[in-house]
Amino acid sequence: MADRRTVIVEAALLGANDERAADNRRRFAACGVTVVNLLSSPGSGKTTLLARTLADLGPRLRSAVIVGDLATDLDAQRLRAAGIDAVQIATGGTCHLEAGMVAEAAGRLDLTALDLLVIENVGNLVCPASFDLGEAVRVVLVSVTEGEDKPLKYPVAFKSAHAAAVTKIDLATVTGFDRDRALAAIRAVAPQAALFEVSARTGDGLDGWYRYLMAEVDRRAGRVRR
Amino acid sequence: MADRRTVIVEAALLGANDERAADNRRRFAACGVTVVNLLSSPGSGKTTLLARTLADLGPRLRSAVIVGDLATDLDAQRLRAAGIDAVQIATGGTCHLEAGMVAEAAGRLDLTALDLLVIENVGNLVCPASFDLGEAVRVVLVSVTEGEDKPLKYPVAFKSAHAAAVTKIDLATVTGFDRDRALAAIRAVAPQAALFEVSARTGDGLDGWYRYLMAEVDRRAGRVRR
Numbered sequence: 001m002a003d004r005r006t007v008i009v010e011a012a013l014l015g016a017n018d019e020r021a022a023d024n025r026r027r028f029a030a031c032g033v034t035v036v037n038l039l040s041s042p043g044s045g046k047t048t049l050l051a052r053t054l055a056d057l058g059p060r061l062r063s064a065v066i067v068g069d070l071a072t073d074l075d076a077q078r079l080r081a082a083g084i085d086a087v088q089i090a091t092g093g094t095c096h097l098e099a100g101m102v103a104e105a106a107g108r109l110d111l112t113a114l115d116l117l118v119i120e121n122v123g124n125l126v127c128p129a130s131f132d133l134g135e136a137v138r139v140v141l142v143s144v145t146e147g148e149d150k151p152l153k154y155p156v157a158f159k160s161a162h163a164a165a166v167t168k169i170d171l172a173t174v175t176g177f178d179r180d181r182a183l184a185a186i187r188a189v190a191p192q193a194a195l196f197e198v199s200a201r202t203g204d205g206l207d208g209w210y211r212y213l214m215a216e217v218d219r220r221a222g223r224v225r226r
Numbered sequence: 227m228a229d230r231r232t233v234i235v236e237a238a239l240l241g242a243n244d245e246r247a248a249d250n251r252r253r254f255a256a257c258g259v260t261v262v263n264l265l266s267s268p269g270s271g272k273t274t275l276l277a278r279t280l281a282d283l284g285p286r287l288r289s290a291v292i293v294g295d296l297a298t299d300l301d302a303q304r305l306r307a308a309g310i311d312a313v314q315i316a317t318g319g320t321c322h323l324e325a326g327m328v329a330e331a332a333g334r335l336d337l338t339a340l341d342l343l344v345i346e347n348v349g350n351l352v353c354p355a356s357f358d359l360g361e362a363v364r365v366v367l368v369s370v371t372e373g374e375d376k377p378l379k380y381p382v383a384f385k386s387a388h389a390a391a392v393t394k395i396d397l398a399t400v401t402g403f404d405r406d407r408a409l410a411a412i413r414a415v416a417p418q419a420a421l422f423e424v425s426a427r428t429g430d431g432l433d434g435w436y437r438y439l440m441a442e443v444d445r446r447a448g449r450v451r452r
Contacts, residue, residue, distance in 0.1 A: 042267045042351050042380060043372025069379045070352065093382060095321065095352035123379070124352050125268050126296065126321035145371035145397070146269025153295045154268060154349070156319060171371070174400050 017131055020099035024106070024134025031111035034217045035119065037135035039157050041150075042123030044143040045167040045200060047075045050118055051082040052200045057210060058083070061217065062113060066105045067120040068097040075120065085109070096127040099134055115217050125150065129157040137216050140193075143168040145175050148182035151189040158190040163212060170199040243357055246325035250332070250360025257337035260443045261345065263361035265383050267376075268349030270369040271393040271426060273301045276344055277308040278426040283436060284309070287443065288339060292331045293346040294323040301346065311335070322354040323347050329360075341443050351376065355383040363442050366419075369394040371401050374408035377415040384416040389438060391422040395430055 028035045038046050047067070054063045064085040067075045076088035087105045089097060102119060111117070119135060121128040125142075140161040142150050145168055151158045158164060164186050172179065179197075186195060194212055198205035254261045266272050273293070280289045290311040293301045302314035313331045315323060328345060337343070345361060347354040351368075366387040368376050371394055377384045384390060390412050398405065405423075412421060420438055424431035 041269060041349070042376055043369070071381055072375070072378050074375050074379060093352075095350075122352070123267070123376075124321075124350060126319075126348070126350050127353065143269070143371065145369065145394070149298070149300050150268050150349075152298050153300060155297055168371070171397070171400065174397065 014130065017099050020103060021132035021134040024099050024103055025136075027103075027106070028111065028117070028134060028136065029220070031114070032221050033111050033114045033117050034137065034220045035117045035133075035135045036137045036139055036213075036216075037119045037121060037128075037133050038139050038141065039121050039125070039128050039161070040123065040141035040143075040167075041125045041146060044123070044141045044146065046120050046123070046141060047078055049141065049165070049167060049198065049200045050120060051079055051084065052203075053206070053210065053213070054079075054084045054116075054118070055082050056206070057116075057213070060214070061115050063116040063118065064109050064114055065118045065120055066102060066109075068101070068122045070094070070122065091122060095122060095124050096131050097121050097133060098131050102133045115221060116213070125154040125157050129160050136220060137162045139163045139165065140190075141165050141167050142182075142186075144172045144177040144182070148178050148185055151182075151185040155189045158186060158193070161190055161193045163194040163196065164190055165196040165198050165209060167198055167200065169197050169204055170202045240356065243325050246329060247358035247360040250325050250329055251362070253329075253332070254337065254343070254360060254362065255446070257340070258447050259337050259340045259343050260363065260446045261343045261359075261361045262363045262365055262439075262442075263345045263347060263354075263359050264365050264367065265347050265351070265354050265387070266349060266367035266393075267351045267369075267372060270349070270367045270372065272346050272349070272367060273304055275367065275391070275393060275424065275426045276346060277305055277310065278429075279432070279436065279439070280305075280310045280342075280344070281308050282432070283439070286440070287341050289342040289344065290335050290340055291344045291346055292328060292335075294327070294348045296320070296348065317348060321348060321350050321352075322357050323359060324357050325359050341447060342439070351380040351383050355386050362446060363388045365389045365391065366416075367391050367393050368408075368412075370398045370403040370408075374404050374411055377408075377411040381415045384412060384419065387416055387419045389420040389422065390416055391424050391435060393424055393426065395423050396425040396428045
């Protein structure tokens with residue numbers, strides 16, 4: 001009985017979330033802002049990659065970040081210290097962001113003044129994948145330190161991603177990372193995803209990632225890059 | 227409305243889980259088996275630490291593992307390859323193990339022949355913390371590669387743990403891990419937890435971890451270690 005009610009309520013919740021996500025998507029499109037939903041395990045390097053990416057692209061791109069965590073505003077502090085406009089959502093225990101939370105946080109930003117809005121989701125490779133936030137682009141990260149099998153073990157996040165990035169590749173040798181096995185796992189689960197291998201520390205692989213992001217922004221803004 | 231129903235159903239679900247967890251706990255106690263619930267992010271090294279721990283303690287300890295993942299039986303395969311008896315639960319998308327799943331999996335083991343049963347939970351630093359499985363000991367892992375702030379950002383798992391272990395300490399130098407800050411974060415959130423720093427690769431710190439586990443087993447088995 002509890003199981004049955006759960007299914008019903010889950011469907012209702014996801015339905016309500018989908019409606020709000022559709023509202024968000026219309027609002028983002030009207031403002032010409034490209035919205036990226038960034039998913040990964042805790043500690044895969046979301047904030048570090050974002051801080052470097054948005055600092056490096058800063059001269060060419062007006063950007064902001066909405067960041068979700070169960071508790072603390074540590075990530076927003078880190079991003080602001082890197083000169084990035086950031087709004088923190090503290091979910092108070094909820095394991096994922098929902099479209100309504102994002103709508104509220106987005107209300108604190110001038111969307112018309114932005115080219116790119118990144119939503120850094122709660123660190124969780126499972127639950128955030130089930131909640132559309134109204135994003136245009138979903139990106140999943142997996143670090144070399146997590147092991148090569150994660151796409152197979154946590155397929156939902158990878159299946160729903162437009163792009164996947166292997167992070168911390170500067171640690172590949174010391175961790176004994178099996179690159180071929182990891183890339184094969186991503187391609188098996190997420191053949192649709194653009195694939196990047198990056199190190200925010202050394203800068204390796206960032207050029208391709210930046211080109212992808214800029215192309216997504218340009219496509220939506222309907223203009224040629226400066 | 228949806229929110230209100232959710233709260234009711236969540237409470238009902240957790241209540242039903244608690245009842246089954248209490249059943250599990252009585253059954254485990256009657257069999258004299260110490261049950262550990264192991265929580266962490268994906269890729270913190272749960273399986274690697276378990277494989278080494280149970281292999282090293284093998285001569286002194288009869289053990290088995292119940293391992294949960296959304297998909298695949300890769301972890302059970304890895305454990306079996308290390309000579310460890312393992313039962314895989316594939317949750318099919320559910321982000322945590324529940325007491326009922328554990329009861330079913332435990333039915334496939336001879337509990338009376340075990341000193342220690344480890345339940346390796348789904349890799350997720352959020353949701354598993356809310357579900358009692360009937361364990362006697364809850365252990366949370368966090369690897370040096372995840373960064374020092376994780377206990378502050380994901381407090382629930384740490385607050386509910388009897389022990390916390392920092393894993394992959396062989397990578398501390400190369401990752402620039404700030405040990406003092408990490409230990410302070412764990413102590414701030416989880417002052418009750420026994421604290422270990424380990425590397426399953428080099429063996430550093432494992433002695434203390436093994437002594438803790440063996441003391442827990444001995445306490446429940448009511449006998450002196452061989």
